[in-house]
Amino acid sequence: MDTTRRRRVRIVLLCALTVTLGSGILFVGGGVEITTFAVESDERAAADQLSESFDTGEQQITQVVITSDQNDTASTAALEETLTLQQAIRDDETINGTLDGPQPTVGVANGVAVASDPRIAFAEEITIADKASALDGRTDEQTAAALSVALRDDEMTPEGQPPVSALLPENYAHGEEPASAQLLIVVHDEDATDDELLDAQQQIESLADDRLERTDSFVFGEALLFERGGQATAESFAVVGPLIVLVVLTMLVVAYRDPLDVLLASVGIGVVLVWLAGILGWLGRPFNQLLIAVPCLLVGLGIDYYLHVVMRYRETRGDDPSFRPAAAMSIALAGVLVAIGTTTVTTAAGFLTGLVSPIEILREFGLVASLGIVSAFVVFGYLIPALRVEIDELLHQRERQSDRAPPTVGSLGIVARPLDQCARLVARAPLAVLVLAFLFTVGGAMGATAVDTSTERSDFFPEERSGWMEQLPAEIRPDAYGLREQATFLEETFPRHTDRTVEVWIEGDVTDDSVTQALQAAETNASAMDTTGTPVDGGGPVESPLGTIEDVAAENETVAELVDEHDTTGDGVPDEDLATVFDAVYEADRDAAAATINRTDGGAYEAVRLSVVVDESADDSAIRSDAVAITDAVETHPELTAVVTGEPILDDVQERAVLETVLLTFLLALAVIGALLTVVFRSRHRSWLLGAITVAPVVAAIAWLIGTMAALSLPYNAETALITAIAVGLGTDYTVHLTERFLAERERAGLRDALEVTLRETGGAVLASAITTAVGFGLLALTLVPSLQRFGIVTAIVVAYAFLASVLVLPSLLVVWDRTRRK
Numbered sequence: 001m002d003t004t005r006r007r008r009v010r011i012v013l014l015c016a017l018t019v020t021l022g023s024g025i026l027f028v029g030g031g032v033e034i035t036t037f038a039v040e041s042d043e044r045a046a047a048d049q050l051s052e053s054f055d056t057g058e059q060q061i062t063q064v065v066i067t068s069d070q071n072d073t074a075s076t077a078a079l080e081e082t083l084t085l086q087q088a089i090r091d092d093e094t095i096n097g098t099l100d101g102p103q104p105t106v107g108v109a110n111g112v113a114v115a116s117d118p119r120i121a122f123a124e125e126i127t128i129a130d131k132a133s134a135l136d137g138r139t140d141e142q143t144a145a146a147l148s149v150a151l152r153d154d155e156m157t158p159e160g161q162p163p164v165s166a167l168l169p170e171n172y173a174h175g176e177e178p179a180s181a182q183l184l185i186v187v188h189d190e191d192a193t194d195d196e197l198l199d200a201q202q203q204i205e206s207l208a209d210d211r212l213e214r215t216d217s218f219v220f221g222e223a224l225l226f227e228r229g230g231q232a233t234a235e236s237f238a239v240v241g242p243l244i245v246l247v248v249l250t251m252l253v254v255a256y257r258d259p260l261d262v263l264l265a266s267v268g269i270g271v272v273l274v275w276l277a278g279i280l281g282w283l284g285r286p287f288n289q290l291l292i293a294v295p296c297l298l299v300g301l302g303i304d305y306y307l308h309v310v311m312r313y314r315e316t317r318g319d320d321p322s323f324r325p326a327a328a329m330s331i332a333l334a335g336v337l338v339a340i341g342t343t344t345v346t347t348a349a350g351f352l353t354g355l356v357s358p359i360e361i362l363r364e365f366g367l368v369a370s371l372g373i374v375s376a377f378v379v380f381g382y383l384i385p386a387l388r389v390e391i392d393e394l395l396h397q398r399e400r401q402s403d404r405a406p407p408t409v410g411s412l413g414i415v416a417r418p419l420d421q422c423a424r425l426v427a428r429a430p431l432a433v434l435v436l437a438f439l440f441t442v443g444g445a446m447g448a449t450a451v452d453t454s455t456e457r458s459d460f461f462p463e464e465r466s467g468w469m470e471q472l473p474a475e476i477r478p479d480a481y482g483l484r485e486q487a488t489f490l491e492e493t494f495p496r497h498t499d500r501t502v503e504v505w506i507e508g509d510v511t512d513d514s515v516t517q518a519l520q521a522a523e524t525n526a527s528a529m530d531t532t533g534t535p536v537d538g539g540g541p542v543e544s545p546l547g548t549i550e551d552v553a554a555e556n557e558t559v560a561e562l563v564d565e566h567d568t569t570g571d572g573v574p575d576e577d578l579a580t581v582f583d584a585v586y587e588a589d590r591d592a593a594a595a596t597i598n599r600t601d602g603g604a605y606e607a608v609r610l611s612v613v614v615d616e617s618a619d620d621s622a623i624r625s626d627a628v629a630i631t632d633a634v635e636t637h638p639e640l641t642a643v644v645t646g647e648p649i650l651d652d653v654q655e656r657a658v659l660e661t662v663l664l665t666f667l668l669a670l671a672v673i674g675a676l677l678t679v680v681f682r683s684r685h686r687s688w689l690l691g692a693i694t695v696a697p698v699v700a701a702i703a704w705l706i707g708t709m710a711a712l713s714l715p716y717n718a719e720t721a722l723i724t725a726i727a728v729g730l731g732t733d734y735t736v737h738l739t740e741r742f743l744a745e746r747e748r749a750g751l752r753d754a755l756e757v758t759l760r761e762t763g764g765a766v767l768a769s770a771i772t773t774a775v776g777f778g779l780l781a782l783t784l785v786p787s788l789q790r791f792g793i794v795t796a797i798v799v800a801y802a803f804l805a806s807v808l809v810l811p812s813l814l815v816v817w818d819r820t821r822r823k
Contacts, residue, residue: 003326004393007386014383022274024281039657040358043650046505046643054609055594059100060192062201062221064107064184064208065490071214072178074168076143078214079109080135082184085211086110087128089186092207095200098192107184109135111150111164112143148174162497166536170495181493197223218486228483229785233289236783244776248299251775255307255768260391265306268384272298275375280368290365293791296780297726298372300773300799301347301733305380307765308336308737310388315761325392329385337381338684339740344377346676346736347729350669354725357661359654366665366725373729415764422763422807423755430812437809441700444707484786496616499535502627503646504610509639510545510597511578511605518640519546519610520573521633526612529626533615543611545596546573549585556588579605610634611646620652662716662724666702669728670695677736685743687821693813694739697805698731704805705798714790723795730773731802734766735810742814751818755811763807770803 038044050056066073066082086105089095099105102125113131114120116138120130135143150164151174167183186204188197201221208217248269252262273295280287313332317323323331351373354366426433504522509515526532526542535541550572553560562584566574574581582605586593593599598607610630614623627644634642678691702724709716741762745754777799780792 007326007389010382011386011390014378014386018271018274021278021282024278025274027281027284028277028287038360039650039654040360041653041657042643043645043653046645047503047650049607050503050505050609050645053598053607054596055591056609056611058190060188060190060197060222062186062188062197062204062219062224063490064186064204064217064219065181065486066184066212066215066217067181068215069180072140073182073215074108074112074143074147074179075140075214076135076138079107079112079143080132081212081214082107082109082182083113083128083132083135085184085208087132088207088211089204090128092203094203095186098188098196098200100187100189104187105184106162106167106187108147108150108164108167108179108182111167112146115146115149115153116142144175162536166495166497169493183494185497194223194226197221198227218482220486220490225483229289232483232784233292233788236785236788237292240779240782243782244779247775247779248303248772251768251772252303255303255765255772256310260388261306261310264384264388264391265303267387268306268379269299269302271379271383272302272372272376275379276368276372279371279375283368285364285368288361288364289785289787290361291368292788293726293795294365294369294372296773296777296795297369297729298376299776300730300769301373302376302380303772304730304733304737304766304769305340305376306384307769308340308762309333309380309385311761311765312336313385313388325389325396329389333381333385335744336737336740338680339737340377340381342677342680342740343733343736344373344381346673346732348373349672349676350728350732351725353665353668353672354661356664356668358657359661362661369725369729412764415767416760419759419763419767419807420756423752423759423811426808426811426815427752427755430815433808433812434816437700437805437812440707441703444703444705447707447710450710497536499613500533500616500648501646502612502614502623502630502644502649504612504627504630504634505607505643505645506610506634506640507607508637508641510608511582512637512639513576513578515578515637515640516546516573516575518634518637519544519608521636522610522630522642523547525629525633526610529612529614529623529629531614531618531623531626533613533618535613541613543596543609545582545608545610548592548596549574549581552585552589552592559584559588614648618648620648620655623648624652666724666728669725670699673728673732677732681739687817689817690739690743693817694735694810695732696813697735697809698728698802700809701731701798701801701805702727704801705794708797708801709794714794723791723798726795727798727802730770730799731805734770734802734806737762737766738806738810739814742811746818751815755815759807759811766803766806770799774799 064085066078068078071078086107086109089105090099105128110131113134114126117134120126120134138146147164151168162183162185167185168179169181172179186200188200192200201219201224204221205219205224208219249262249266252265256262256265276294276298277287280291285291309332312335313329316328316331316335317325348370351366351369354369355363357363357366506519523542523544523546527540532541540547549559549563553563559581562581563572563574566576566578566581568575582593582597582599583603585597586599596609596611597605598609599605612627612630624644627649631642631644634640674691674695676691677694678688681687681690681694705723705727706716708714738758742754742758745757749757774796777792778796780795781789783789783792
């Protein structure tokens with residue numbers, strides 16, 4: 001089979017592969033899914049077990065936030081409107097199926113109505129109509145007096161729901177100023193699905209807009225947050241996406257200066273993205289907020305790959321115009337395909353190290369990014385060059401192609417002059433450049449101790465749209481979500497109405513006679529923690545099986561007598577035949593018992609729960625450190641094991657997992673990439689040092705980035721941690737190309753000339769690629785989601801750093817290596 005036939009077969013096969021992979025797009029859902037950073041850990045497993053094994057009374061809620069700049073939200077008319085809304089919520093078929101209990105809605109009006117007519121509190125079933133009747137015809141002064149009573153007496157609120165005081169602003173001074181806001185809480189059944197909750201919250205939003213005429217409102221619920229977060233991300237890309245495409249095309253026109261190459265590069269990028277989407281579909285994975293980075297990475301790599309191919313192709317044809325397109329491309333690929341292939345293998349291997357992460361979404365990112373990188377190599381290393389040759393051969397046969405190839409990027413004066421200056425600087429004072437780079441690297445690395453590693457949940461909430469978006473046509477203008485502002489308003493305006501808790505999962509022989517001693521010690525340690533807080537209801541900070549037994553015994557004589565019978569020490573705590581005591585507690589008050597004592601369907605007792613209220617302002621890591629005293633006390637009993645969990649613990653586990661993932665994958669990636677490059681360069685150029693030399697500038701760029709993030713107070717969390725992987729990927733790509741080109745030029749020219757050609761030609765291609773990539777990522781700053789904005793800005797910075805390290809640090813190292821080797 002001749003060369004032409006093989007090339008055409010390759011094109012057909014790759015086109016067929018594109019169709020096959022692309023068909024997977026049919027299995028990809030629309031929009032962007034917002035995924036949590038769940039960490040696979042003992043603490044996560046314990047949290048899941050607690051949720052399945054205990055009736056903790058935790059409920060899913062929707063908050064309707066009612067505000068007004070002009071009217072008093074606690075006036076009679078405003079409160080009557082909220083009761084009308086509550087009735088509409090309870091009557092709506094979509095919402096009703098998700099509601100929990102006989103009193104699923106609570107607002108300020110509920111407490112004021114009971115305070116206005118205390119007889120309501122004694123009714124067997126309190127209806128919204130009863131409460132509306134109590135407010136009907138009352139003056140604002142009478143309502144204000146009733147509100148004063150409701151604020152003082154928590155009995156005006158249904159059991160298990162927040163008091164009236166928690167539904168008004170924290171700084172609200174009753175009688176001195178109107179209430180500028182109030183909360184209406186809708187309580188949902190814990191078994192309601194995410195889809196049912198989303199439908200219900202959207203319907204609540206619609207009803208609130210319709211029923212509340214005197215006030216403004218917004219609805220805040222988890223299902224709605226995730227849905228709107230995905231919508232905002234998708235809508236942002238509907239606006240920013242075309243801008244990115246326009247900028248990329250503009251940069252391609254500037255870089256290639258040939259419509260054919262611009263077209264082929266665009267086709268190549270399109271094919272790579274089709275392959276990526278198809279791979280996601282065949283893997284059955286949704287497109288989440290982290291995977292947004294992968295197309296950006298692949299666009300940058302694809303542009304870089306083709307820039308190197310086409311620039312070397314032009315150089316070859318420029319050096320000898322007699323070369324036919326096929327021969328010129330063969331020579332060009334022989335010069336760059338090894339570099340591109342090496343970059344692909346090392347970068348993909350670097351991303352695959354993310355598979356060791358305990359965070360599923362990061363493992364998924366590493367796998368998808370690796371597959372995408374391989375796709376970019378195949379498309380831009382084989383398909384697009386083959387298409388270019390086919391077109392050029394056709395034009396050559398028809399004598400429509402000029403023998404003079406378009407100039408390379410490095411031949412442009414605006415590019416050549418600064419790169420030549422870099423070459424002269426590096427040739428004259430490589431050690432000075434390396435010393436300065438080393439100082440910046442050390443300084444940046446020291447900044448790691450000052451980088452914030454926390455993850456603010458509100459960073460994933462879309463902001464209000466920017467002013468410039470108001471000028472866009474309505475068809476593409478993003479909605480005014482403002483979820484981040486809403487979350488901030490809720491947090492800063494209202495007092496908390498739920499406790500922040502640490503949960504302890506205790507399993508083993510929980511009916512052993514000496515278990516109560518371990519539980520008493522655990523309670524004592526829990527109460528003595530520096531981070532222990534005060535519950536909203538003013539009760540004790542610790543909920544435990546012993547507390548449950550005590551509370552039930554206080555209300556049930558049979559249980560009280562049984563406790564006395566099984567208390568051998570006289571301290572009021574049973575310490576023998578606990579199974580019998582647990583049975584009695586379940587018989588007397590199943591709901592109370594099920595909150596802290598797990599009983600299987602067969603009647604056996606296998607686990608108990610201990611819950612501790614912690615200070616709202618306490619640091620997660622401090623809470624986790626304090627909680628060790630609880631597990632230590634429990635595990636003094638040889639038959640018991642304990643795991644501390646709960647939101648503060650899981651948040652701390654996540655932060656630590658992110659840091660460990662970044663450190664481990666970074667070190668693994670460097671080790672793998674360094675080893676692969678060492679083997680490649682040793683086999684090709686007989687040097688053991690070139691692998692380390694090629695990786696060193698990448699390390700420097702990442703250190704500079706960390707220092708910059710510390711200086712700008714940018715957090716280093718799960719999303720920005722991905723930038724480390726991108727920096728390794730793009731940085732390695734840049735340095736491998738420059739190293740290979742320098743070594744090739746050095747074989748036929750002096751050091752100074754080799755440096756100048758390398759930086760002017762290959763460095764020019766790297767510059768064009770870096771600018772295109774940085775600008776493309778930087779445009780993410782125009783999206784509505786803060787985490788994406790930060791991601792785009794920081795990635796643009798690290799791309800710039802990777803380029804600077806490639807054209808300053810790497811050549812300096814190569815000069816020192818070359819001079820040392822030739823002594």
